Amino acid sequence: MFQIIKQDNSTSARTGRLTTPHGVIDTPAFMPVGTEAAVKTLTPSELKECGAQVILSNTYHLAVKPGEKFIEELGGLHRFMSWEGPILTDSGGYQVFSLAPLRKVEDAGVLFQSHIDGKTHFFTPERVIDIQKALGSDILMPLDECPGYNAGEKEIEKSVERTTAWAKRSVDYFRRNFDVGEGLKPAPTLHFGIIQGGMSQELRERSAVEITSLPFDGFAIGGLSVGEPKELGYEIAAFTAPKLPINQPRYLMGIGTPEDILEAVSQGIDLFDCVLPTRYGRYGYAFTSGGMISLRDARYAKDTLPLDPECHCGACQSFSRAYLRFLIKGREILGLRMVSFHNVYFYMRLMSDVREAIAKGIFGEFRKRRGRPMCLSNHGKGARIGASLPV
RNA sequence: GGGGUCGUGGUGUAGCCUGGUUUAACACAUCUCCCUGUCACGGAGAAGACCGCGGGUUCAAAUCCCGUCGACCCCG
Numbered sequence: 103m104f105q106i107i108k109q110d111n112s113t114s115a116r117t118g119r120l121t122t123p124h125g126v127i128d129t130p131a132f133m134p135v136g137t138e139a140a141v142k143t144l145t146p147s148e149l150k151e152c153g154a155q156v157i158l159s160n161t162y163h164l165a166v167k168p169g170e171k172f173i174e175e176l177g178g179l180h181r182f183m184s185w186e187g188p189i190l191t192d193s194g195g196y197q198v199f200s201l202a203p204l205r206k207v208e209d210a211g212v213l214f215q216s217h218i219d220g221k222t223h224f225f226t227p228e229r230v231i232d233i234q235k236a237l238g239s240d241i242l243m244p245l246d247e248c249p250g251y252n253a254g255e256k257e258i259e260k261s262v263e264r265t266t267a268w269a270k271r272s273v274d275y276f277r278r279n280f281d282v283g284e285g286l287k288p289a290p291t292l293h294f295g296i297i298q299g300g301m302s303q304e305l306r307e308r309s310a311v312e313i314t315s316l317p318f319d320g321f322a323i324g325g326l327s328v329g330e331p332k333e334l335g336y337e338i339a340a341f342t343a344p345k346l347p348i349n350q351p352r353y354l355m356g357i358g359t360p361e362d363i364l365e366a367v368s369q370g371i372d373l374f375d376c377v378l379p380t381r382y383g384r385y386g387y388a389f390t391s392g393g394m395i396s397l398r399d400a401r402y403a404k405d406t407l408p409l410d411p412e413c414h415c416g417a418c419q420s421f422s423r424a425y426l427r428f429l430i431k432g433r434e435i436l437g438l439r440m441v442s443f444h445n446v447y448f449y450m451r452l453m454s455d456v457r458e459a460i461a462k463g464i465f466g467e468f469r470k471r472r473g474r475p476m477c478l479s480n481h482g483k484g485a486r487i488g489a490s491l492p493v
Numbered sequence: 494g495g496g497g498u499c500g501u502g503g504u505g506u507a508g509c510c511u512g513g514u515u516u517a518a519c520a521c522a523u524c525u526c527c528c529u530g531u532c533a534c535g536g537a538g539a540a541g542a543c544c545g546c547g548g549g550u551u552c553a554a555a556u557c558c559c560g561u562c563g564a565c566c567c568c569g
Contacts, residue, residue: 137531158530196530243530296530327529335529356530377531384533400524431523438533 103289103319104351112466114343114370117457120320120351121289122188122240124180125155129351129372130460132363132453133158133190134446135380139173139183142380143439144446146185152415152443153450155187158375161233161243162194162201166216166223170236178238190241190375191234194225195265195296196324196356199248207247209264227271235279239291243322244272246296251329258300265298266312273316292319294353300325301334303341310345320351323371327356336365343369360389360452364469367456379449383442386430389449397427397441415447 202214211226295318299306353373390410408418429437459468
């Protein structure tokens with residue numbers, strides 16, 4: 103399923119190829135987020151144009167609305183949303199933690215109220231596998247418990263125990279529902295484990311040992327980007343990544359900014375997902391080779407440059423910052439679409455540049471050149487992430 | 494020609510009757526900042542009106558009185 107192509111010699115970065123029922127993913131890869139069966143504002147063909155090979159969708163949202171049975175009846179998620187490539191579905195553990203107004207976690211599962219209509223739902227590890235099976239996901243995630251940054255040690259320890267117990271049930275149930283060697287399919291459906299443990303190295307270690315002892319096809323680091331300082335998140339990811347089997351795909355959930363991704367790639371992470379390119383696209387923040395720019399800033403009101411003079415995306419070929427700013431400020435759909443498109447294109451280009459740099463054995467140098475901080479507080483200050491790679 | 498209603502930041506309004514607790518309030522828009530397994534959501538902060546104009550009464554006027562200009566309505 104997962105084949106490592108090239109291991110970087112100065113860092114833990116590697117390129118690889120992950121095969122799924124709906125096709126191959128070249129890693130390191132970024133998955134645009136399509137929570138509600140849509141990568142917001144973008145069509146599948148636009149995603150392909152950006153270079154996206156895999157997208158992420160969501161168990162929680164789709165189970166709440168319109169319901170997995172509904173999508174199954176219409177031919178599964180791929181057909182429903184007209185996306186032919188691989189889909190990874192998140193389990194809903196994070197959403198229960200971040201969205202549900204009321205939730206009660208117990209050993210059997212988690213009882214919560216939908217943030218949409220207030221209906222109560224009960225998610226168990228088995229139910230979450232059922233939902234993802236009905237959706238027709240290529241990569242399934244098991245139900246986990248994701249504690250917040252302010253959670254106490256006891257609470258985190260409990261969540262690690264629970265996540266492991268649920269992972270065991272998930273693995274058992276997955277085995278019974280997905281036969282190995284599913285006949286004519288190009289590749290079997292995959293199932294990844296999730297490591298928790300908050301900001302405690304001891305608990306991260308324990309979670310990693312417990313989860314990696316189970317027969318998963320890949321491993322994810324969860325529970326980061328929940329409000330912790332950036333450096334602490336890096337520290338935990340750097341601590342946890344080496345505890346994961348070297349020959350299996352590693353997925354850092356919910357991360358991140360371009361420099362977060364470069365950092366994590368150097369730690370040996372293969373998969374990423376993050377809402378930033380699309381969410382920020384809708385807010386008028388554009389990732390550029392010169393750093394992030396906020397189109398809402400008055401300074402771009404009459405700026406005739408494209409979002410990023412070095413970018414080859416359709417939005418940059420056609421539109422000025424001034425025009426896109428005007429659209430964004432008027433909440434014009436075209437503006438939301440174009441900046442989202444540009445941002446996804448930027449991320450995809452970043453990933454292909456990363457793969458190319460690793461393949462050529464120059465990732466360390468590449469990262470130094472491109473990995474300077476780029477976050478909101480740095481925009482406009484000359485940070486350079488997306489400068490095109492002189493090869 | 495007669496009568497009436499209204500005129501308060503960019504926009505829409507509140508306050509006026511019962512003058513002082515008003516550094517003139519609110520919403521949207523504007524300008525900064527924030528958002529990492531989604532949020533066209535939401536949060537933090539800033540700037541912006543000498544209350545149409547002129548005069549009067551009063552210790553004190555967005556508030557009461559007179560005039561004037563403008564918008565709208567009714568009657569001729």
